[in-house]
Amino acid sequence: MNMLEVPLEIFRYKEGEPPHHDTFTVQVPETAHVIDAIDAVWAMHDRSLVFRRACHHSSCGSCSLRVNGVEMLPCITRVKDVWDGRAPLRLDPLRNFPVVSDLVVDLSSFFQRMSAAEMTITCDAESSLPLSVDDFAVSKIPSRAVELPVNLSRFNRFENCIECAICMSACPTMATDEKFFGPAALAAIFRARQKTDSPADVAHLLSLADGEHGVWRCHSAFECTAACPQAVDPAGKIMALRRELITRRFKKR
């Protein structure tokens, strides 16, 4: 197995000290992901390095950071795809959130936004176990006699968004407007709106999106959609919300 000697320039911040970058060189396999290199720094060089990681396969959204200034998930980004072989890989925390330490930012305002959009995940199917045999259908294809759930919506509770906050870091409006809902939360409002037809719920959700710090603060940079690792397309959702808001405004007249 071929190994790489990768230099890393990592943002460091500890309370009471000025922020700076520390340089480390680690040895990782050539197929390694960036998160493996960060793990190696922590394991071999500096146990005071603070960073988030969990699933290593872009499901949890924990590890998001910036590599050479660009937001990405280091768990699915190979070192070879972002490293030119010479200059150190520069690692910085996400923008637009307060830095707690090193590569970790305080995401509480992000989760406040998401909860305002009320994207709570309901899993009533899981709380009603055991399921009866009637809930399943057997596939007609003999080699695939797998039991399939008949009513998929009872089981389908996952949206694309893994709440990694990469879009919030990439968005230019998030930099200066602290009240801006942000791409993730606006996409969540769109998703929540798709799930309901109750007039009261729709009115509430749309009025959240309609605020001066809602969809109208978006300036079509589309950086959120470009940076999103899960194809949520927040910009597209924001524009779809705008279309609905405008349509309703003219219908009322």
Next chain:
Amino acid sequence: MATLNYSRIRRTGRWVDVRRRKLGMWAYALNRITGIGLVVYLYLHLGVLSMLAHGQSSWDSFTALARSPFYLALDVILLAIILIHGLNGIRVALTGFDIGVRVQKRLFVILMLIAAAALVVAAAKIFAV
């Protein structure tokens, strides 16, 4: 817990740095810069027009200056700014109504090519006069 927060002043100018950002971000920064430039030009232009209130000789001395090659070159730059802002603005209007969102990058490239072509034609006409 003392978190690190960057000052609003430092954050305000962040949008200008478009290195490593994608095409949409370039379009946004370009539209914003040309927009600011055009607001400045609007008030400059309105100020210049006040010379018309001071009679013929005042205005004629301005038009003599306005025909100089340096001034004409500035006019070409102004036209470039207008074309970029106007054509990209059409794209912002369309995508803002949820039209053409999937092709916004291609739309930007096509519109900027149109702007470049129109600019070349206009510049030729301006300097031929």
Next chain:
Amino acid sequence: MDNPFAKEPKATTAWLWQVFTGIGLVILLGMHFIANHFIARGGLRDFADVVAYLRNPIVLVLELLFLLFVTTHALLGVRAILLDLGFSGRAEKRLSRLLTGVGVLTVGYGVWLTWIIIH
């Protein structure tokens, strides 16, 4: 704990006006440009030309409409850039009123200047 994002007032129709004036400007600015710099002899009108041009009632209406559209579009743009800095509800209203005042003064100046030139 109160969620600051849970309640937001409705926005204005500022963006719709921005688009409307923007599209209008594509036409009005195009006309203004062509009339003043491509039809006019030598690309610029001398004093007598300007007076004659503005005395045409259709031209007068179109040029004043152009002024109204361009001022509105420009100041709505300035407002959008400033609102990005995160104004509170009251401060935002004050900003909008200030910019409206600037707009009224700008258009007023243009109307006054046109009046002087024609007469």
